[in-house]
Amino acid sequence: MRTRPLLPAIRTRRVVPWLALLPLLLAAIGSGVDDDPPPDPAPETVEVEIYLSNDTLGDPCTGEVFPVPRTVAADDPLTGALEALLAGPTDAERDEDYWSWFSDETEGMLRSVEIVAGTVMVDLEDLRPVIPNASTSCGSSILLSQLGTTALAAAEGASSVFYMIEGDHLVFFEWLQLAPPGHPLIDASNPAIVRHGNQWYLRDSLTGGPATTTFYYGRSGDSQHMLCDWNGDGTQTPGVIRIIDGRPNWLLRNTQSGGSADHSFIYGRADDRAVCGDWNGDGQQTPGVVRERADGTYVWHLHSWLRGGAAGVSFEFGQDQYPGELPPAWPVVGDWNGNGYDSVGIVQGHPDGQLQWQLRDATVAGAPDWDFVYYDGAIWGDHLERHTPIVGDWNGDGRDGPGVTRASGAVSPQWLLRNDRSAGFADHSFRYGRHLDIALSWR
Incomplete structure (x- = not known):
């Protein structure tokens, strides 16, 4: 008969409920340790x-x-x-x-x-x-x-x-009857030139000197050039008009660099003057064209999208007073009153060498809100063919002002820029570029 192995002796012990030990444990943990005082509340x-x-x-x-x-x-x-x-x-x-x-x-x-x-x-x-x-x-x-x-x-x-x-x-x-300073959140305009139709030279100050940004964009045969903020990121970038099969192709790029167009569409006619502006105040600049009628009246066709199609708004503003006698009046675009919307203007040359600026604060037909002479070519003895009107916010106050580039032979063109929309002397004067360069502004 097999005997059963003996089981080990069983030891008995007294079980103490753990709740009864809790005070002792807490006392032991706290003994010998200094309590950190609670932080002072932050002052109100x-x-x-x-x-x-x-x-x-x-x-x-x-x-x-x-x-x-x-x-x-x-x-x-x-x-x-x-x-x-x-x-x-x-x-x-x-x-x-x-x-x-x-x-x-x-x-x-x-x-x-x-x-x-x-x-x-x-x-x-x-x-x-x-x-x-x-x-x-x-x-x-x-x-x-x-x-x-x-x-x-x-x-x-x-x-x-x-x-x-x-x-x-x-x-x-x-x-307060004080000249407004430049807005901290608004960049002032600076000079830019296009050479040979596709070489872009941008400078980051209203002074002469070498370009700070250079790139190639477009072709030498492109008919018109511009710098606008096509995507609303706050930086104006290049655009060109290229006539293909008699139709104006808008080729727009979102960066100041060479490469393919980011936006491409047909808008207007081949002989239209191309412009761009923020017509609806959304921060993005979009196309417009200015078309001269047989009687010299200018008709503006403005579009609020980067695509072809019918104009969003059309109206008459400005008239060429000397058709066939002098260089045609020059359409310009800018925010003249600082309300965040671009509007339109015409710069008319006169036989006495004066440039008359007629600017409107709204994109509708009507009388000019600003009418002044800026730049008197008679003082210089220049011909109007040598003058190019240009627009920019030269002091960063949110309002665009007039400017003229004055070319004279082989000498670098003189830029004469004024902060206010009124007659007077230039606030900024410097030389930049070459005689046949296309003058633009950017920011």
Whole structure:
């Protein structure tokens, strides 16, 4: 008979419920270890300084301003400081001769403020009716000192301030009767030339010198050349008109480089003058053609798409006053009033050598909104054949101004560019290119 193996002896033990040990375990873990104190809560407020005028302490008309403290929300001290400034001085501060253009009437009139590339962008509600006297010479100095000093004191890393009224910087600076500075987000126009029909030379400043960007695009026989922003990315790139079987082929490229066209279509007639512009304010420039009738009237056919087809809008504007006698009037396109839409214009030469600019602020028929003479060839003793009208935003203020390239023999052409749409002297003058080059502008 097989015997069963003996089982090992069984040891008994006392089971202690784990919950009963929990206090001891926690005490053991905590023993000998210093507890870290909880972090202090982030401050909800911070003290800033706003800047006010004080006749006792200094001359306000020279821009002297003086700090007074304010407590604002810590998460956005810049907005808080400007909102506090727009609320004006306290009664106690007024008793100490502090004062400001701002008061409870302007409180809450800050639309927005942000820092873009080191510039404080301040957008205000329309406060012109509330403080009309701020537009005087002394008044504007006081206003800008109070706003600018307060903004820069609260804006870490910023070095300049840019102002707008309801998103429009031109309204703000025209109210103060000051020349508007260049917009931080708008590139100024620069010179470009096309040589032999397909060699493009772009320069990135309004000065003479070598091209900063060069490339080949198109063919030597292409009939017209332009630089426009075909895809809305903010950079103007080349386009050419090539006549094939008597029809104008638009060949447009999205980069400043050689290569195949990114957009190709037929639009207009072979003898039309090709133009391009942002007709609907969407940031993209699209085709247009200008057609001269037998009586010298110009008819504009504008298209808002990069394709052929019927024009989106057609209208009459401008007339060649000397058909067959002088070089024909020159169609031009630009944003004359800074509203973000391109519109049309005609530059007419006269027998006395003057160039008359007639510009319209809308893409409809009507009288010119701007009518002035810029460039008097009689002063130079030049012939009109040597002048090429050109348009660009030469100072980056959002508005296009007139320009003329003046060729004289083998000497490099002189560029004479004016910021304002008015008669007067050139704001920018330099030589660039060669006598037979096609002059353009780009940005």
